[in-house]
Amino acid sequence: VSCALGTNVLGIETHSPFLFGAGDLSETATLALPWVTHSEPVNALSIPTWIIHFSSVIEYLVAMNLVWKFSQVTQNEKWKGLTWGMLPLHASGICACTYHFFYNPSSLQFLVSMQAGFTLLGNITCMIAAYRIAKSNGWNFDEVNPFPRSNSDPRGLIADGIAATPLTLVEPEETNQVLVAKVVGLTLFLSYLVKYGSLGIDFPF
16 A cells, blocks of 8 residues: 555554564664664565565475375375475575575576576476376376366266275374464564574675
8 A cells, every 4th residue: 555655644663563573674773783783684584575585485495295105195195296396496496585585686686596496497397297196197198178078988087987986094193273373473484584594794885
């Protein structure tokens, strides 16, 4: 809304505090932190924006781990290939976080191209991994159309075959609540650490 109406209309300017400081501290409050030796550049990300970045990276790691464990449960090694196929997409997210950590300097503009390249590569590797998984389960290109060719065709819907597969259950190592708490806690910790902790070192500047 502020961008649409203009920053001066709502009184929101660069690094204006919001959410009672939880979303972004004022410049005065930031400089008052005992370890801070640098002022935030005007293009520094807010806490909610860092949360989006870090949560995406962390959740993707969790997803890769779950896929790897699914391979062990189903005893289908092809699922591990999907974890490896997801790795370039994870690297794409790391490129974005690194670029923002250094406040988007022109000298690191190549990271934007790397991010796009890793995204393209990751889409291709995930496609290959998905094909290998499907093939290991008996899929072939004749089944691109999942519907039987006629009422007398012995091949039924692919979904019917999938539904008939026995479901293997294993006891989870931790509850969903614990997993969510870990992801949320780590996301918040890294967001505040990077945003305000980096102001005490010369490395990003």
